[in-house]
Amino acid sequence: MKKISILGSTGSVGAQALDVLRGLPDYRVTALAAGRNIPLLLKQIAEFKPGLTAVSRAEDAAEVKKEFPDMAVYSGADGLSRAAVSEADIVLAAVVGTECLKPVIEAIKLRKNIALASKEILAAAGEIIIPLVEKYGVKLLPVDSEHSAIMQSCPPAVAPNGCFVYPLEQINKLILTASGGAFRGVPAAELPAKKAADALKHPNWAMGRKITIDSATLVNKGLEVIEARWLFGLPCERIEVLIHPQSIVHSLVEYRDGSVLAQLGMPDMRLPIQYALTYPERLPGCVPALDLLQVKNLSFSPPDFKNFRGLKLAYEAGQAGGTMPAVYNAANEAAVELFCQDRIKFTDIPFLIEQAMLSHRAVSAPGLEDILAADHWAKQFVQKEPKCPTVR
Ligand SMILES: NC(=O)c1ccc[n+]([C@@H]2O[C@H](COP(=O)([O-])OP(=O)(O)OC[C@H]3O[C@@H](n4cnc5c(N)ncnc54)[C@H](OP(=O)(O)O)[C@@H]3O)[C@@H](O)[C@H]2O)c1
Structure with missing residues (x-):
């Protein structure tokens, strides 16, 4: 169990x-943590019967306790x-943003x-995080479909202490695919007028609000480039992005002999979630298998770095290192919030990220406190940014 x-x-x-877990009888849910959606959480508790539950607000905790004393x-x-x-045994970290950074570090320290x-x-x-993963011998199992595809295309060895070791010496580069989000192919002149409701119309995936907006700016892909850099140990320069509108090829690995291996599947997150939870086993599918005869076309093109500058900024943040990626991420989180409140334009999101990065002097070899301070500073900076004409 x-x-x-x-x-x-x-x-x-x-x-x-x-x-996914409904179909896995050998798995038991021991804890559920949520934010504010108490009606859904109560249903989940009734069905999965965890021993522990956590919610954001004390008054909600009291309501849950009343139902499940x-x-x-x-x-x-x-x-x-x-x-x-x-x-x-396994902690699924699926809270949006950096809220679960400290809890995940604590879980890693408990192996x-x-x-x-x-x-x-x-x-x-x-x-x-990565030095802790290596020190405590923890498996970091990617849930993102792209990173799951990379992991499946270059299966890691397991070190004696239990953590993953990827065959880096055999790999030229990683290729992350991106659907291009809601505004793929939209002319640059039309982007400033786009609203959150437009950005939330993702062509292929049904996801949470922030990641869907991030897909439209390509910041999601930028975050994934930095994520891949840490998960697989290759520098950002060797992690390429290709626009692949069909979201069937989830990502690829180019080996030094020129071979390219990829993982394909339906665009359904339950597949990478199940693989992360059942690794190294593949259990009977929760998602229909891909029917290649139904896939009429698989196309690939380079990303538009000029009109979707959020992706380019991720490479710059990744190359700068230290606290700069934390600033990139936090500035984006705050800017997305302002965009959802209709206080800035769509094109202000990368503008504000860039302003925050330009105003930040990165701390190299940061500790957790440096990262948290950079995260806090960047969010405040974006909320107060005077140069962006559309922030109130
Ligand atoms: N959705 C996808 O297909 C997908 C794919 C790949 C990666 N991801 C990544 O997975 C993460 C989650 O994405 P999502 O799309 O599932 O987001 P989401 O639908 O917005 O869900 C976010 C979850 O975090 C909870 N939460 C928010 N603040 C919290 C807090 N302070 N304490 C405890 N829980 C809190 C929310 O609770 P309430 O709703 O109860 O407030 C909700 O359960 C993101 O990092 C995203 O980039 C998502």
Whole structure:
């Protein structure tokens, strides 16, 4: 029996993970952590019967406790940490943003394997997380479909202490595919007028709000480039992005002999979620197999770095290193929030990220406090940014 704790159970990834777990009788959900969607959380508790639950607000914790008096219920940052360090063997990190950075670090120190959906924490703090993963011998299992595809296309060896070792000496480069999001092919002149409701119309994937906006700016792909840099140990210059509108080829690995290996599948997150939870086993599918005869076309093109500058800035942040990726990530989080409140234009998102990066002096070899300080500074900077004409 494998025990799983889910951080972000009420979100898109969390709910799909629970759907996967419905088909896995040898797995037990021991902890659920959510934010504010208490009606959905109550249903999940009734069905999966975890021993521990955490929510963002104390008043919500009281409501949950009233419904389930025998269950341990916590709130706030402490609650998220308790869910991460509870009795589980695997912690699924699926909280949006950097909220679960500290809880994941605490789980790693207790040698719990991490199924990682929360790409923001690796983008912001990979420099801290990866040495801990190696020190404590933890498996970092990618949930993002692109990183799952890379892992499947260059299967890692397992070091004596349990962590993954990728065959880097055989690899030329990694190729991450991107659907291009809601505004693929939209002329540059039309982008400033696009609203959050437009950006949320993703052509292929049904996902949470922030990642869908990030897909439209290509910042999502930028975060994934930095995430891949830490997961697989190759520098950003050897991680390429290709636009692939069909979202069938989930990513590719180019080997030094010229061979290219890829993983293909339906665009359904339950597939990479299940593989992360059941690794190294492949259990009967929760998703229909890909029918190649139904796939009429597989096309690839280079990304438009000029009109989607958020991707280019990710390479710059990744190359600068230190606290710069944390600033890139945090500035984006704050800018997306302003965009969703209709306080800035779509094209202001990369503008504000760039302004934050230009105003930040990166701290090299940062500690956790440096990362958290950079994250806090960048969010404040964007919220107050005077040069962006459309921020109130
Ligand atoms: N969705 C996808 O297909 C997909 C694919 C690859 C990677 N990812 C990554 O996975 C992560 C989650 O994405 P998502 O699309 O599932 O996001 P989402 O639908 O917005 O869900 C976010 C989850 O985080 C919870 N949450 C937010 N703040 C919290 C806090 N302070 N404490 C505890 N829980 C909190 C939310 O709770 P409430 O809803 O209850 O407030 C919700 O359960 C992101 O990092 C994203 O980039 C997502």
